[in-house]
Amino acid sequence: MKRLPPLPALHTFLVVAQCCNFTRAAEQLHITQGAVSRQIAGLESHLGFALFMRQARGLSLTQQGRELFPRIQQVFGLIEEAVQVVGGQRQALQLKAPTCVMRWLWPRLMRWQAERPDIPVELTTTVQHGVDFRHEAFDAAIVYGPEPAAGLRPRHLFDEQLTPVCAPALITGPQPLRTADDLRQHMLLHPTRDEQDWETWLTAAGVQLPNLSQGQHFETLDLAMSVATQGIGVAIGDWALIAEDLAQQRLAMPFELKVRTGLAYYLVQPPRTTASDGTAAFIDWMAHEARQR
Known part of the structure; x- marks a missing residue:
């Protein structure tokens, strides 16, 4: 063996x-x-x-x-669960979240820890968009997709709204971005291996681009946005997730059109369990933050 x-x-x-x-x-x-x-x-x-x-x-x-x-x-989830069962009640709140939501989540986690140091949060990030509480020992998780089953007690955070973004200097540069047709002159940055996000927005804008498949593809939204801030191309992203980048003028929106995909981000909890006071307070706080966008 x-x-x-x-x-x-x-x-x-x-x-x-x-x-x-x-x-x-x-x-x-x-x-x-x-x-x-x-x-x-x-x-x-x-x-x-x-x-x-x-x-x-x-x-x-x-x-x-x-x-x-x-x-x-799954193996490490079982190990963690075994340690928690043997060692007693864990202190930190265990949160799972997809990497695509980190640009929105991370600054808020920092604020939460500053306001509530008595309820620390241990974050696990993943490229997956869901959670399986049967095999994953988390107190809560942020998931992306259609509305989860009612048994997960989903709290709606925000809907996905796609829009192109780029470095501010790119909008008024040598090849300015005035209309969606101007995207022909720029490299398109894809946050995933497929081109679905760009296709969804371009269809809503009524534009077909010959350079759609010639852009750069990334594994995560964060990578695509990081490259976009350098002025290398135009990325497509969720308006809610990049609000901090827009506010700090690291990124800018060349067009006003934001397209809802029908998908959203939710905060969910394990079914058939009673949330601790700390978990309930954290979920209420995060839901409030989402409403304040």
Whole structure:
């Protein structure tokens, strides 16, 4: 029987798979980026196959990596649950959220911790948009998609509204953005591997672009927005998620059109459990923050 991979390396793989970024994984693990890279390389050597594809602007999981990720996530979820059962009631509120919501969520988590240091929050990020409370030990989760089942007690945060964004200087640059047709002269930045978000907005705008498939594709919204702030191209994103970037003028909206997709972000809780006072207070606070956009 082949020797199992070391547990720390599997944990590093889990964190990197959630972030799709060595630097952010290193920050979460409190080790250097080089240490993260060495652990992943050692794990790939042990397994005999690659887990990530290294790209110019980030990482993406290979097919084997995508198959391994949910299984390793489940294993660590069971370990965490076992420790909590044996060790008693945990202190910190456990929150799961998709990486696409981080630009909205992170500054609010910082404010929450400043206002309520008595209720710390431990955040787990993931590229997944849902949660399975049967196998994942979280007190709450932010999910993206259609309205969840009533059993999850969903609290609506905000609807997805797509709109193009770019660096402010790009709007009035040598190739100004006055109408949607002007997008022909710019690189389109896609926040996912497919082109659905751009297609949805362009259809609503009544425009067809020959350069739709010639843009740059990213694994996460955060990567696409980071590149857009550098003036490299025009990204498509959710207006609510990038409100902080717009307010700080890191990004600007060249057009007024915002297109609702019918999908939304919700804060959900495990079914058939009574939320603690801390969890209930956190959920009410987050719902209030969403209403104040």
